[in-house]
Amino acid sequence: MEDILRLENVSKIYEPHITALDEVSFSVAKGEFLFITGPSGAGKSTLLNLIFRAETPTSGEIYFEGRPLSSYKRKEIPFLRRKIGVVFQDFKLLENRTVFENVAISLVIQGLNEGEIRRRVVKILERLGLGGRETQLVKQLSGGEKQRVALARAVVNRPRLLLADEPTGNLDSRRTEEVMDIFEDLNAEGTTIILATHDEALYVDRHRRVLVLDQGRLLNP
Amino acid sequence: MSLIRRTWQEFRTAPWAYLTATLVIALGLAVFSFFGLVYFNLVHFTEQVAQELVLNVYLNPGSTKEEARAVIEELEAYPLVAKVSYLSAEEVLKDLEKLFEEKDLLAGVSPEFLPPVLLVSFKDPFRASQHLKKLSAKIAALPGVYKVQFAKSWLVRLANLKRFLEIMSLAGLVLIGLATCFIIALVVRLSLSQRQKELEVLSLVGATPGFIQGPIVVMAALEGAVASFLALCLVYLLKFYLDGVLRDFFPTASGALLFWGRTELIILIAGVILLCVTGSYWASRRYLRY
Numbered sequence: 001m002e003d004i005l006r007l008e009n010v011s012k013i014y015e016p017h018i019t020a021l022d023e024v025s026f027s028v029a030k031g032e033f034l035f036i037t038g039p040s041g042a043g044k045s046t047l048l049n050l051i052f053r054a055e056t057p058t059s060g061e062i063y064f065e066g067r068p069l070s071s072y073k074r075k076e077i078p079f080l081r082r083k084i085g086v087v088f089q090d091f092k093l094l095e096n097r098t099v100f101e102n103v104a105i106s107l108v109i110q111g112l113n114e115g116e117i118r119r120r121v122v123k124i125l126e127r128l129g130l131g132g133r134e135t136q137l138v139k140q141l142s143g144g145e146k147q148r149v150a151l152a153r154a155v156v157n158r159p160r161l162l163l164a165d166e167p168t169g170n171l172d173s174r175r176t177e178e179v180m181d182i183f184e185d186l187n188a189e190g191t192t193i194i195l196a197t198h199d200e201a202l203y204v205d206r207h208r209r210v211l212v213l214d215q216g217r218l219l220n221p
Numbered sequence: 222m223s224l225i226r227r228t229w230q231e232f233r234t235a236p237w238a239y240l241t242a243t244l245v246i247a248l249g250l251a252v253f254s255f256f257g258l259v260y261f262n263l264v265h266f267t268e269q270v271a272q273e274l275v276l277n278v279y280l281n282p283g284s285t286k287e288e289a290r291a292v293i294e295e296l297e298a299y300p301l302v303a304k305v306s307y308l309s310a311e312e313v314l315k316d317l318e319k320l321f322e323e324k325d326l327l328a329g330v331s332p333e334f335l336p337p338v339l340l341v342s343f344k345d346p347f348r349a350s351q352h353l354k355k356l357s358a359k360i361a362a363l364p365g366v367y368k369v370q371f372a373k374s375w376l377v378r379l380a381n382l383k384r385f386l387e388i389m390s391l392a393g394l395v396l397i398g399l400a401t402c403f404i405i406a407l408v409v410r411l412s413l414s415q416r417q418k419e420l421e422v423l424s425l426v427g428a429t430p431g432f433i434q435g436p437i438v439v440m441a442a443l444e445g446a447v448a449s450f451l452a453l454c455l456v457y458l459l460k461f462y463l464d465g466v467l468r469d470f471f472p473t474a475s476g477a478l479l480f481w482g483r484t485e486l487i488i489l490i491a492g493v494i495l496l497c498v499t500g501s502y503w504a505s506r507r508y509l510r511y
Contacts (some may be wrong), residue, residue, distance in 0.1 A: 106426050
């Protein structure tokens, strides 16, 4: 199957000499559901940041849909990010905006009309168990609800690749299972998913490929 | 979504921050434009006083009109001369009669014994004062000229006063101008730093710099325009008040204080808008993650 993502000898060194990633190479096929695991500080978040160009590697190259990310000009980066949905570990939600506004951002920036935006946002919120919460401010939500709003924002524009950084970190076991079911559904619909987690329970028995990172090195390339 | 609508949303996200920023900018600008007006009025005042100091060219008593015409033509050929007025011997006598209350003092004085006078005023008296010595010597040598007199010492004093005012006020104006620029840049930056997270999130979810910065830059332009308008209204009211106060102090004073002309107003407003726009553009650019 064709690769959607390929990393070749990617390293990331923070000055003066902290090696977050060391010569990491792997590929992700279109439609794959990949887990990246490892202890805290292993480089999971750094790896995801490099994939959607929030940061740039110190050396090596990342290819998205066959094109090297280093070839993207500054003005092209927003269009790259529209193809990649991200669920951030710290959510990165706008606390003083409503649930609807937070999720709609991903569609507003693409210039979709209001009717279409409303239809798609309401649909994804209902799917994630947030129906009827559209007008509620994000700061009034619980950690688990915020996590689901973050997930809704990441998937509402139907990205080709979904990156999720500890997406169940704030959820109880029942909500964790629900969110994982949503990831499975999205994957079944064709979305490629890379999920970073240190929670072994998430990937055990799922029969998915799991990459293990430790101190910036890939232990099972 | 249209830029206007997004700008309105932008305002609604932090209305107090924008209003406070506008007021602070307006206040800084009011101080700057007020001191600017003080400077221009002081300089204008000294120039007006200097205009009244003229060169007196006394012609020989009994000079003919042709001789006077020749001297006038010679004077008018000089580029710095603004106006030459001719006072006949009869008019000189009338002026003297007005000057002296004792009518007996001028009894028996006939106009034939009095010299007609040419009153010469200059376009730029301070510049002309540097050439007056040479000019008066040249004029004194003309046929029909009896004597040339000018208030050089007063002109020099006024020129020095004007120079002093220029240096002092201009230095103050530059300092206030720099402080105003600093305040504007700081206010714009501070109001945006509160929204650092929002700008960062927008850039991470795929918004283009134009989409993010468009409403911010338009809001900054509006901020600059509203602040300029408020500041100039405030300074105009202050000028209006000072006009009344000065009339009380100097009942004979005719003119009101000068206010900014159309060109200066346009430059001032455009400058403030430009400063706000560039300030917000660079401040917001720092928070975008591309």
